[in-house]
Amino acid sequence: MNHRSTLAALATAVALAWTPAAFAAPSPAHKVETAPAASAPQAQQQLAALADEYYDAVARFDPVSATQNGDNRFDDQMTMDIVPAVRAKQYALYHSYQKRLKAIPRAQLNRSDRINYDVLAFELKTLLAFEPFPKHLLPLNQMDSIPVTLANFAGGEGSQPIGTVKEYDAYLSRLAKTPAWIDQAIANMREGMAKKIVLPKALMVSALPQFKKLVAADAQSSIYYTPITKLPATFSDADKQRLTNAYRDTIANSLNPALQRLAAFLENEYLPACRDTSGWSALPNGRAWYLANVADATTTALTPEQIHEIGLKEVARIQQQFAVLGPKLGYDGPPSGLPVWVGKQAKFYPFKTEDEVQAVYRNLNALLDTKLPQMFTLMPKAKLDLRLEPELSRATASDHYTSPAADGSRPGVFWSVVNDPAKYNSTGMNTLFLHEGKPGHHFHIALTQEMDQPKFRKFGGNNAFTEGWALYAETLGKDMGLYDDPAQYFGHLNDELLRAVRLVVDTGLHAKGWSREKTIAYMYETLGDQDVAKNQTERYMAWPGQALGYKIGALKIVELREKAKKALGDKFSLPKFHEVVLGDGTLPLALLEKKVNAWIASAK
Template identity: 70%
Template sequence: MKHPIRLAAVVAALTLAFAAAPHSIAATAATVAPQTSAAPAHKALLALADQYYDAAARFEPIGATENGDNRFDDQLGMSIAPAKRAAQFKLYRQFAARLNTIKREQLDNGDRINYDILGYELKGLLAMERFPEHLLPINQMDSVPVSLANYAGGEASQPIGTVKEYDAYLSRVTQLPAWIDQAIFNMREGMKKGITQPKAIMISGLPAFQKLVSATPESNIFYTPITKLPASFSDADKQRLTAAYRKTVADKVMPALARLATFVEKEYIPACRASTGLGALPDGAAWYQARVANATTTSLKPDEIHAIGLKEVARIQAQFEVLGPKLGYTGPAAGLPVWVAAQPKFYPFKTEEEVQAVYHKLNDVLDTKLPLMFTLQPKAKLDLRLEPELSRATASDHYTAPAGDGSRPGVFWSVVNDPTKYGSTGMTTLFLHEGKPGHHFHIALMQELNLPDFRKFGGNNAYTEGWALYSETLGKEMGLFDDPAQFFGHLNDELLRATRLVVDTGMHAQGWTREQSIKYMSDTLGYDVVAKSETERYMAWPGQALGYKIGSLKIVELRERAAKALGDKFSLPKFHAVVLGDGTLPLALLEEKVDRWIASQQ
């Protein structure tokens, strides 16, 4: 999913990306009054949860937009400013103190889940306070300027179709130069303290920042909305918006984008570190452990996760031994991915439209098969679109959430840089993960459940990505992997998730170099290009990629436990409803919930 769910991608304490107008920290602080003992526990909890979410959403409003909450689309946020960051952590401490005054035993089961998750999120957020993440405000995977540029076409998470929406986007764009200048200031501070990004990922990211620079306002990507002005707008609105966009882009945005591109190329990249992992930075081992805890919602240590990864790689490669001959391959199992990658028959596409047609056909097939496995499905539709050109070079296929008000569907974005190099073997498993029943069934459904906003628009990576990876395994039961090539694609993608456990912990906790990671991934997966881009992704987002496999393994374990305990009474649709029915949960809470369900069925 996109970092946002690409974002996502959604690490609860790291991607509860949400935020603040310059006045909002003080305004929110004024609402943080001590709870009175007379307030019922239920009412006090919901009030606290709403205030917490509102504060978080104002602090990082782009994250709110990515997660389907469009109420803050006119705000950019300045979460990277040290003073605002300090004020936000002060708020979180106040929220945690208030939560501790609410008597959990007075809450019903649903409220106890909200209580426990709010406590978990606050603990995770506060654990990050000591680590200067604001000194690393951009990388090749995501940055505010590129995210905002991707909204310009009006087809992504931020809608641009009404006069109000045009004004909201212009408001955000107007705030971009101040964000850029703060980011440059922060990076210079990081350079002084030895806290910089690895040089390799900034070299990879530089072209995206350079593409944002334009010769004229009219050719600038942030002027794009004006090229799509609806005919229904009044002449007065058309003239006002055209003049305002042109002036803002020409006078403020273009100079700021040029400053950023020049700074990254001339100052920052030469000063960036040659080391690879987070562990190389001051306090880096603790920093990485905090990210691991947030990404996996467990207390697993990096060395334990590394060992799990190696075990999973070996298990999957053993299945290659059986599958290889069915594809016409007779060599050693570990060489199967390299062999498949060299077969022209697995690259059948000549156009983007041909790629999209396969996904549309698969979507139709799933509409007939998924009702047998799911009684609980979202009402929101799933749309299929191509990734915008600006971000294709560094993006991965991903999902974005529907609008909370139902005005925009969930979207599966396919990234097709060169159709002739788009492999067909992984398409089924990819769509099961990023489309349905993966991210769409979980994230779209979350917005339709009666949940507080902090849960409806938030989440954690282990459940979010763990569910999506578990969803891939359902393809076998649906007969979608009867084609050996598609089953290979499934196993190879699962192998990618297993190698992530090895190389992410290898780089950030065991001193692996970027080159060591690329070689391991290339040897294991057989895809040189993916090995480079994936390695650099894990460098940019330490720990984020661990949630997939750790979460998936837990859901598989819980399903096997339930099936064994219930025997003939086990119902797969009911199990899926239990897993999805309360939205995103930390893995320990999910396990408790499934165990209670098993007991109730017995």
């Protein structure tokens, strides 16, 4: 998923503009109710036009992310946001949109449009906060890059459909435009080398094998040629021949040579110039850059130091629960050693094949269909599919979710990453599926796309709500009996521990001067898995702040639920609470809190 986030600096100011009357509980239907009075058609029209223009500008600026977010209108376009002139033009647009938004009389808008107004104001403030920072000089890493993303699209099972002649042509169009992206990326990285804005060396060591693997011996053996190996029988002979020739020629004459240039540049020039430091604060103006990332990821005004302390307290709390749980699993050592012990028990590795792993998830999916209606009155229409992560990205990928297509042609997908079935630990499967599948990402993201909202809200969002909701969804397993098995409850606590550890190590890396080695050592000591410690540490090094939204968002939702239960007593309804949280789509946390408080007041 692509998570566009929001800046905390605006949170208080925007929240203060929201009156309790604006937060009447949403309708159980997907379409949010609007107040019938005091709405000026001109203000509404201005906002609607601006919202659509803003979304289209963002989608055209980064059409690959639009594809990943379920909008397939721009599947033939290439993201060129790393071109300095394109980037400058985009920021000029954001400034103009912000000025136009401020000129719209918010007081004349109805309830749903006031929400749209405030979220758009929040997003623009966030985007403009990043204008001083040269992200385009760091165009790739081991976690994401255009060439790898397009390679993962090649099978036609991901976010970009490849099944009709038009879709084959759209993907081919992207392949033809990829060499220009690659050459711009190389030019940017050379500028970054001159300005000391480069990746940590460890990240390039991890990324380099990916880019080498993309270089093919010939066009027919390229991963990008995969669509031609799956040409539908329904295509005409003329289309089959034309597409085969076009894919072969584009890959052989343009794309593969560009990939060779990229791999050679990364290995021979960029890797030797990469930095030995680990954190973002080591970059020029890096502290300010990281603070923008923190605000973006959490939608709060929390400082890295405050988040670090929250993380330490959460780690301690969860390890106290380990002390109670350990003996139930047959473990009598110190709580901090429980993850290591569990990781060594053969009984928690029962799988021999990928299909056996998938069967557990399929059974769990069916079980949840019987349990979730007791907790939710608001559920998406889109189906959830279960698939294995493509081989190319398995080594560095984490289990994840991709959103449905906006037109309903593709379901939401839970992608499980099974590198070796014999090493796939069974204890974390229930909590993982609740997070990545349902009622986590699928309920939130698919439902949001089905709401009557502007496109920028359907396909955008922020990390704190998105990941916070998914982590909160994991806690619902206890209410459904999914953690009655002590091994599955350990899996839940262990995953929660990972999210707490993230608060400690992300801020440690980027604000407190922790090295990669110190971070890996802390994670290994706390989580007991060397591979997780390495991969997760390098993820945080590549995506500063991104991992903070999970725990900060979940803690806020749990806090609001407990507040509502205490205030409403017998009047509290868990399905209604979930409806209130999800019913207006993704919100910055300050706006979510204001909304829940108003619901509590009205329910009393």
